[in-house]
Amino acid sequence: MLKIDFSPQQLSLLRSDHAGELGAVNIYKGILWCARDPAVVAFANCHLEVESKHLASVESLLIPKHRSTFSPLWVVAGRALGLMAVVGGKNFLFSTIASVEEFVVEHYKQQLPFFSGTVQDLLKEMMVDENTHREDAAHRSSRRHMLWEILIKKGCGLAVSASSKC
Numbered sequence: 001m002l003k004i005d006f007s008p009q010q011l012s013l014l015r016s017d018h019a020g021e022l023g024a025v026n027i028y029k030g031i032l033w034c035a036r037d038p039a040v041v042a043f044a045n046c047h048l049e050v051e052s053k054h055l056a057s058v059e060s061l062l063i064p065k066h067r068s069t070f071s072p073l074w075v076v077a078g079r080a081l082g083l084m085a086v087v088g089g090k091n092f093l094f095s096t097i098a099s100v101e102e103f104v105v106e107h108y109k110q111q112l113p114f115f116s117g118t119v120q121d122l123l124k125e126m127m128v129d130e131n132t133h134r135e136d137a138a139h140r141s142s143r144r145h146m147l148w149e150i151l152i153k154k155g156c157g158l159a160v161s162a163s164s165k166c
């Protein structure tokens with residue numbers, strides 16, 4: 001655990017990051033629950049490994065009492081989204097991931113000015129990883145589901161605003 005004194009605003013931003021990474025880990029776990037396609041399984045395993053590192057890094061900054069009280073909900077929502085993505089088929093799955101990762105890249109980009117030093121470096125690193133995920137998913141999707149992607153981003157926005165508050 002890194003000993004850094006965060007301001008209430010920084011704690012609220014980091015709480016939303018923790019919620020997001022928890023959701024991300026569980027989206028990929030949800031995919032792995034029922035995906036049978038070897039390409040999808042390899043894709044989800046590869047992304048899950050990175051998201052697990054992100055989650056561990058954010059957890060090293062944010063003690064449990066500062067994490068979102070809705071954490072169990074982010075786990076369930078992530079799993080459910082992962083499952084739905086598999087059920088919708090490969091294109092739907094990659095379109096789902098591309099939109100989630102697109103949202104996350106923007107989310108981290110907006111947070112950079114609020115941090116400095118090690119924490120800002122970590123956010124930049126995670127942003128680069130999320131962008132790699134976004135590109136990976138976007139390249140694999142031959143057809144994007146734009147209406148669904150708008151809904152996903154609305155949902156992510158709601159989750160960010162709820163987890164920033166508590």
Ligand SMILES: [Fe+2]
Pocket residue numbers: 021024050051054126130
């Ligand atoms: Fe992540």
Ligand SMILES: [Fe+2]
Pocket residue numbers: 024047051101104129130133
């Ligand atoms: Fe990601």
